Amino acid sequence: MALGLKVTKVAETASRLTQRVAERFPESSLLALCKALQSTAEQTRRRANRIARPNLWLRMLVLLVIGGALASFGWVVNHLITTNSITLETTSLEAGANLMILAGTAIWFLVTLEQRMRRRQVLERLHELRSLAHIVDMHQLTKDPTVILSNGAPTASSPARNMSVFELGRYLDYCTEMLSIVGKLAAVYGERTRDTEVVAAVNDLETLTTGLGRKVWQKIMLLHDPDRLRSGPSPRSVDLAQQPTHIRS
Numbered sequence: 665m666a667l668g669l670k671v672t673k674v675a676e677t678a679s680r681l682t683q684r685v686a687e688r689f690p691e692s693s694l695l696a697l698c699k700a701l702q703s704t705a706e707q708t709r710r711r712a713n714r715i716a717r718p719n720l721w722l723r724m725l726v727l728l729v730i731g732g733a734l735a736s737f738g739w740v741v742n743h744l745i746t747t748n749s750i751t752l753e754t755t756s757l758e759a760g761a762n763l764m765i766l767a768g769t770a771i772w773f774l775v776t777l778e779q780r781m782r783r784r785q786v787l788e789r790l791h792e793l794r795s796l797a798h799i800v801d802m803h804q805l806t807k808d809p810t811v812i813l814s815n816g817a818p819t820a821s822s823p824a825r826n827m828s829v830f831e832l833g834r835y836l837d838y839c840t841e842m843l844s845i846v847g848k849l850a851a852v853y854g855e856r857t858r859d860t861e862v863v864a865a866v867n868d869l870e871t872l873t874t875g876l877g878r879k880v881w882q883k884i885m886l887l888h889d890p891d892r893l894r895s896g897p898s899p900r901s902v903d904l905a906q907q908p909t910h911i912r913s
Contacts, residue, residue, distance in 0.1 A: 678705040847873035
């Protein structure tokens with residue numbers, strides 16, 4: 665129940681972020697991307713619940729197949745014993761051993777079938793979230809604060825830069841929030857399973873969004889500390905734990 669509330673809160677955060685982007689940048693492509701992220705967030709709870717829900721039909725089918733296999737195995741063993749009333753021939757023993765190995769392999773395949781199906785579904789959803797994270801990164805790629813703060817002359821191939829310092833700060837901040845939401849949506853899938861491959865994929869995606877968000881924060885730091893640009897980059901890395909807060913809309 666608590667996990668469902670978490671997903672709901674993430675979806676609500678994505679919805680509010682979409683409204684804020686629409687009010688600040690109504691004609692931007694970032695708004696369309698934010699709407700796509702909101703739609704993904706709203707679908708995540710349904711998808712995560714569906715993936716985590718036990719597949720009863722599949723489990724019943726597996727139980728029936730396993731029961732039939734065990735019954736068949738018992739019948740074969742009983743038949744071998746009755747046809748060799750005193751001693752079992754070597755070929756009969758080998759046949760029984762091979763049958764047991766095949767039956768065990770088939771049972772293991774069926775028992776792990778639901779887990780493998782769930783893993784494939786989760787990895788597909790994580791791939792969708794990874795694509796969203798890279799698209800967000802592409803949107804902030806040309807948003808360079810050094811150009812605005814230094815009043816550099818554009819070239820013929822330079823992208824259009826018509827934002828003020830404040831607007832650029834808001835744009836970059838929206839990007840960091842979107843990356844954070846992507847990471848939280850990935851964590852939803854990770855909390856619903858103990859599959860090591862899925863957990864590793866979730867951790868990789870969270871590491872990706874954190875790294876991309878760190879790049880954007882470095883740009884925001886320049887906007888709020890223009891002296892840093894004029895004095896050159898500091899030899900120390902930026903301490904993200906002491907990032908300045910800024911006005912949110």
